[in-house]
Amino acid sequence: MRLMLSPVRRALTRHRLSALLNPDRHGFWSLAVEPPLLVLLAGVFFHRFIALGLIRDLSGSEVD
Amino acid sequence: MFATGFLVLAACLLAQVIVGDDVWNRSAWRRYFFPGFGFVMGLAMWGVAVLARGSTIHLIAHFTWAQVMMLAGGAHLGLARGKLQHRFWRLTMPLALGVSGLAFLGHEEHGWLYSRSALVHHICGWTLVVGALFPLGAAFRPRSHFFRLGFAVTFVVLAIALFALRDSGPALGNAPSIARGDSRS
Numbered sequence A: 001m002r003l004m005l006s007p008v009r010r011a012l013t014r015h016r017l018s019a020l021l022n023p024d025r026h027g028f029w030s031l032a033v034e035p036p037l038l039v040l041l042a043g044v045f046f047h048r049f050i051a052l053g054l055i056r057d058l059s060g061s062e063v064d
Numbered sequence B: 001m002f003a004t005g006f007l008v009l010a011a012c013l014l015a016q017v018i019v020g021d022d023v024w025n026r027s028a029w030r031r032y033f034f035p036g037f038g039f040v041m042g043l044a045m046w047g048v049a050v051l052a053r054g055s056t057i058h059l060i061a062h063f064t065w066a067q068v069m070m071l072a073g074g075a076h077l078g079l080a081r082g083k084l085q086h087r088f089w090r091l092t093m094p095l096a097l098g099v100s101g102l103a104f105l106g107h108e109e110h111g112w113l114y115s116r117s118a119l120v121h122h123i124c125g126w127t128l129v130v131g132a133l134f135p136l137g138a139a140f141r142p143r144s145h146f147f148r149l150g151f152a153v154t155f156v157v158l159a160i161a162l163f164a165l166r167d168s169g170p171a172l173g174n175a176p177s178i179a180r181g182d183s184r185s
Helices: A002-011 A014-021 A028-032 A035-059 B001-018 B028-051 B056-081 B087-107 B116-131 B135-138 B145-163
Strands: none
Touching: A035 B001, A035 B028, A035 B145, B001 B028, B001 B145, B028 B056, B028 B087, B056 B087, B087 B116, B087 B135, B116 B135, B135 B145
16 A cells, blocks of 8 residues: 555655646646656556557457 | 657567567557557657757758668568568668667767766667667577567667656656756856
């Protein structure tokens, strides 16, 4: 439980919240294009579009 | 953004080695994904090159890079489709990596430790130059796990190096001022 709450707790630290609540100071791209977020996106993309299909094919089921 | 692309490519290459070509190629879009993605990144590189206006060497480096990426992506799309069959078309990939690495090294005018950007350019350049050996070996030994894994790891190292270009941000946390190069004149 502590491991699962850790990213949430880290996201709610003051300097991260103040950056999100004051976007004009940082700019959209500065906030959106951050390596940890991009790695997350890459992982989500890979899971959704690659891994699920591969697992299905590996187990030999029909893909529609 | 390119780091994200390289990371996705690396994950796909690793997955392909793990599951094998038979399972990977069962889906048509997976078969075309890697070469197509590489081709599109080559197209995107033209846009990046345009942003380097005012610097001839940057223009040349990025245009060269864009061309070889498109050549490699297009050749491998042809191989995946079956339009191209000769195995020498696979040599476009080590050519792309080698030329990309030389482009990185050629347009970086400063030494390794001059700045964060210079360090990343040198790391990426040499990673690509050495990493070109893996697709070169894979062109002649297509079933070798060593060469194919090495090819995938090359992209992982590239992605890590490019992600390291940024050292601060709300999600990242803040690097100490001394690490941010405040001492640079």
